[in-house]
Amino acid sequence: MELLPGGRKARRDHIFEETAMTITAQMVKELRDSTGAGMMDAKKALTEVNGDMEAAVDWLRTKGLAKAAKKADRVAAEGLVGVAVVGGKGVAVEVNSETDFVGKNADFQALVRGITTAALNAADLEALKAADLGGKPVETALNETIAVIGENMTLRRMASIEGDSVASYVHNAAADALGRIGVLVALKGADNGIGKQIAMHIAASNPLSLNEAAMDASVLERELAVQTQKALEENAASAKPKPEAVIQNNIIPGRMKKFLEEVTLVNQKFVVNPDITVAQAATEAGVEILGFVRMAVGEGIEKEKEDFAAEVAKMTQG
Structure with a gap:
């Protein structure tokens, strides 16, 4: 602890307590619901990042305690x-x-x-x-x-x-x-029924974009940061660490490839026939997917939440 002029001790712990965000039970529950993490892990994640929900999701993922959470799951x-x-x-x-x-x-x-x-x-x-x-x-x-x-x-x-x-x-x-x-799916070529099948796939799988080129660059950057940190931490904790070149040139690119296969429409496994990708299904049907729209009620809107005790208290006032 630092000494101030006159020998007084700096009260950094006190200052931290005043400025740190209070982690509420509702915040922990929201993070648990969106990631599937345990209660104590969710609380620790929120504490580590001072209550930032998105950063808490990333913290859990770097520790291998959660999958990527979609905002739509929390609205x-x-x-x-x-x-x-x-x-x-x-x-x-x-x-x-x-x-x-x-x-x-x-x-x-x-x-x-x-x-x-x-x-x-x-x-x-x-x-x-x-x-x-x-x-x-x-x-x-x-x-x-x-x-x-x-x-x-x-x-x-x-x-x-x-x-x-x-x-x-x-x-x-x-x-x-x-x-x-x-869901809407635009095709190049005549639709012979494959269009509705792809639309149903999109409704179920909720891809982030048509392909890698159409994906928001910030999403790719965030995922790369998560996978890089996760790989480095796992390697540091391993009894037989791999050379950094292997981590950077093989493991991280491999994980990013898997991520893109999971979230880009053309690379996803087709729900009608999981042995092929959506792109392969379209090619076999003689069409090309030009784009899609998936619109879900309430996507991106968060309702104001109020705990039950506060709601009862409000009802009994006045």
Whole structure:
């Protein structure tokens, strides 16, 4: 411990206690749910990185205590995704609501279906809000439905895709072309049924990108950092350490190759026939995959969480 002028001891421990983030039980539970790590491991990870959730995931992974966590696994929101395809163009639209009951409401379903159809001729989300729906702007129709149902709703996003042919699939369907997950696949060549199979694969496997070239560079950098640190720590702890050249030229590249095989669509094992990749299945069907859209309700939205005790306390106040 350092000495200050006059011989006083610096109170670094006290300062640390004041500035360090408090690790709550809710944070530990969230990290456990998203990674499958044990309670004590999750708490230690959060403590090591001062409560940074993403850094805690990486810390657990470098110790071999967790798999990569997808943000979608940690989010919650309600509503529906609608899909529509006309010729070589497909669109997907997400409309959020406060509760899952609204997804079963006929008025809400009609609204989402109408908005999705209007999206076929809209360039972006702002254009979609102003597009015509039954003689009025989509945004007005949305507000009127909010007044009727009595629950807040949001037209959150849209995505479109084009190709020689476009296939669609809806998972957990609430009605025709409406559900919790909507998928579009654009193909070069005539679709002979392979498009829907690939769309179903995407719904189940949730690839991060079409291929390595289409992947966000920051995702690759983060994964490389995790795999490098993990390999170095494992090698340092090994009774028979390998030369650093082997680690850098063989082990780390091998792990990155495996990562890409797991998260890029064309390299994933095809769920219909795991003996071949999705790219091989497309080639055998005489088509090329140009791109895809996978839109899941609530993706990227985190609901505010409140512990039960706080909720009860709030109800008894006043």
